[in-house]
Amino acid sequence: xxxxxxxxxxxxxxxxxxxxxxxxxxxxxxxxxxxxxxxxxxxxxxxxxxxxxxxxxxxxxxxxxxxxxxxxxxxxxxxxxxxxxxxxxxxxxxxxxxxxxxxxxxxxxxxxxxxxxxxxxxxxxxxxxxxxxxxxxxxxxxxxxxxxxxxxxxxxxxxxxxxxxxxxxxxxxxxxxxxxxxxxxxxxxxxxxxxxxxxxxxxxxxxxxxxxxxxxxxxxxxxxxxxxxxxxxxxxxxxxxxxxxxxxxxxxxxxxxxxxxxxxxxxxxxxxxxxxxxxx
Amino acid sequence: xxxxxxxxxxxxxxxxxxxxxxxxxxxxxxxxxxxxxxxxxxxxxxxxxxxxxxxxxxxxxxxxxxxxxxxxxxxxxxxxxxxxxxxxxxxxxxxxxxxxxxxxxxxxxxxxxxxxxxxxxxxxxxxxxxxxxxxxxxxxxxxxxxxxxxxxxxxxxxxxxxxxxxxxxxxxxxxxxxxxxxxxxxxxxxxxxxxxxxxxxxxxxxxxxxxxxxxxxxxxxxxxxxxxxxxxxxxxxxxxxxx
Numbered sequence: 001x002x003x004x005x006x007x008x009x010x011x012x013x014x015x016x017x018x019x020x021x022x023x024x025x026x027x028x029x030x031x032x033x034x035x036x037x038x039x040x041x042x043x044x045x046x047x048x049x050x051x052x053x054x055x056x057x058x059x060x061x062x063x064x065x066x067x068x069x070x071x072x073x074x075x076x077x078x079x080x081x082x083x084x085x086x087x088x089x090x091x092x093x094x095x096x097x098x099x100x101x102x103x104x105x106x107x108x109x110x111x112x113x114x115x116x117x118x119x120x121x122x123x124x125x126x127x128x129x130x131x132x133x134x135x136x137x138x139x140x141x142x143x144x145x146x147x148x149x150x151x152x153x154x155x156x157x158x159x160x161x162x163x164x165x166x167x168x169x170x171x172x173x174x175x176x177x178x179x180x181x182x183x184x185x186x187x188x189x190x191x192x193x194x195x196x197x198x199x200x201x202x203x204x205x206x207x208x209x210x211x212x213x214x215x216x217x218x219x220x221x222x223x224x225x226x227x228x229x230x231x232x233x234x235x236x237x238x239x240x241x242x243x244x245x246x247x248x249x250x251x252x253x254x255x256x257x258x259x260x261x262x263x264x265x266x267x268x269x270x271x272x273x274x275x276x277x278x279x280x
Numbered sequence: 281x282x283x284x285x286x287x288x289x290x291x292x293x294x295x296x297x298x299x300x301x302x303x304x305x306x307x308x309x310x311x312x313x314x315x316x317x318x319x320x321x322x323x324x325x326x327x328x329x330x331x332x333x334x335x336x337x338x339x340x341x342x343x344x345x346x347x348x349x350x351x352x353x354x355x356x357x358x359x360x361x362x363x364x365x366x367x368x369x370x371x372x373x374x375x376x377x378x379x380x381x382x383x384x385x386x387x388x389x390x391x392x393x394x395x396x397x398x399x400x401x402x403x404x405x406x407x408x409x410x411x412x413x414x415x416x417x418x419x420x421x422x423x424x425x426x427x428x429x430x431x432x433x434x435x436x437x438x439x440x441x442x443x444x445x446x447x448x449x450x451x452x453x454x455x456x457x458x459x460x461x462x463x464x465x466x467x468x469x470x471x472x473x474x475x476x477x478x479x480x481x482x483x484x485x486x487x488x489x490x491x492x493x494x495x496x497x498x499x500x501x502x503x504x505x506x507x508x509x510x511x512x513x514x515x516x517x518x519x520x521x522x523x
């Protein structure tokens with residue numbers, strides 16, 4: 001097991017941000033943590049990377065317990081936080097070289113690794129530009145490159161595509177797919193349903209500090225019902241009903257007098273059904 | 281490794297902003313020299329020396345204090361609160377003692393750079409001080425001390441506004457009370473004792489004693505070293521608290 005948590009809890013006074021989370025992520029798995037704003041996703045990630053101290057519970061990385069200052073375990077981890085955290089005074093290349101130095105890469109490897117990553121994320125043509133002068137999408141790519149500087153086994157991404165346009169988002173998805181194919185264990189928080197569906201092997205649904213379901217996107221949908229009937233009730237409110245088979249759904253739809261939509265169940269339906277609120 | 285990494289990064293910053301850094305390091309001391317040295321003090325003899333000779337060691341102490349403090353505190357402040365890039369240090373396998381030392385040494389180097397600029401300016405004003413090893417060591421200690429203090433201050437604050445508390449209630453009183461511009465001989469004994477608790481007093485008096493009398497005040501060295509060590513470890517402790 002690459003990442004494992006046991007009853008991981010984080011409290012801020014009376015408020016419980018993360019509540020007894022038990023999580024298991026296999027090596028090479030891509031796990032999506034899906035939940036609305038304030039669900040506790042970022043706090044969970046911050047504990048996993050050692051930026052926040054757990055109030056209770058344990059974290060294991062590759063079988064070893066994660067302390068707050070375990071240098072060797074930090075060397076295995078890459079993190080892309082939600083906010084832009086680039087050194088704005090440095091150029092793109094200097095940002096990478098600086099990170100390589102912080103991760104104590106030998107001198108001969110630093111330039112090579114920076115070069116590889118510039119090519120990989122497609123920032124070679126702007127390598128001499130100060131990072132503060134990059135577009136939002138480019139800054140996000142540079143953050144991913146920074147997170148990969150130490151060739152980590154585990155990559156944590158906290159809403160890596162928030163606030164960027166669709167084209168840049170798709171490019172970042174491609175980068176993440178490649179990383180998955182290289183065998184990296186990836187944990188991604190998002191509130192974009194399509195992002196979780198497109199990228200993740202498994203999705204953990206999180207709300208109010210708790211993970212209440214963790215399975216493959218298909219299994220989550222099957223558990224709820226593969227088909228969704230969406231219609232207006234007599235009070236003009238939208239109602240959803242879920243069915244195992246299309247025939248059942250069609251049969252039920254035929255009985256409705258009001259307008260309806262019959263469609264495949266999405267992750268958003270799953271989430272809505274369990275939390276009774278929309279993710280976005 | 282961490283020390284060299286920080287110094288590498290800060291040298292890039294220094295090269296890019298060389299002119300701005302140099303000019304801003306010179307402006308305040310130059311104004312002090314013109315106002316208090318040429319203007320107010322040109323006719324005054326103070327403790328057997330012209331006021332210009334009296335004031336320059338004080339201005340060097342003051343400038344190394346301000347420059348080292350600002351260089352470190354502003355850097356950490358921006359990195360921690362504005363850029364959020366400080367978090368990256370905390371997620372990388374750095375040794376916090378070495379990282380803190382890197383920032384402190386960088387701040388101290390900036391303070392020493394400012395001090396050397398003042399000596400050049402003073403020389404242009406016709407003031408030639410005796411620059412001995414003891415003088416240089418006091419400058420280094422004072423720079424390290426206030427760089428460490430700047431690091432500690434920026435680690436314990438949670439907003440840009442809070443930094444004002446340190447400048448208003450710590451740095452500003454020291455600027456005017458620590459014997460930089462006047463001798464402490466005539467201050468009431470209680471006040472004098474309180475002022476002697478402040479590190480800048482020992483830096484300005486130590487520098488003055490070395491530059492004007494050729495005396496080395498061991499107490500000043502000890503006080504400066506003690507404060508440096510205390511602020512450094514407070515800074516390290518505050519860094520661990522960030523994690």
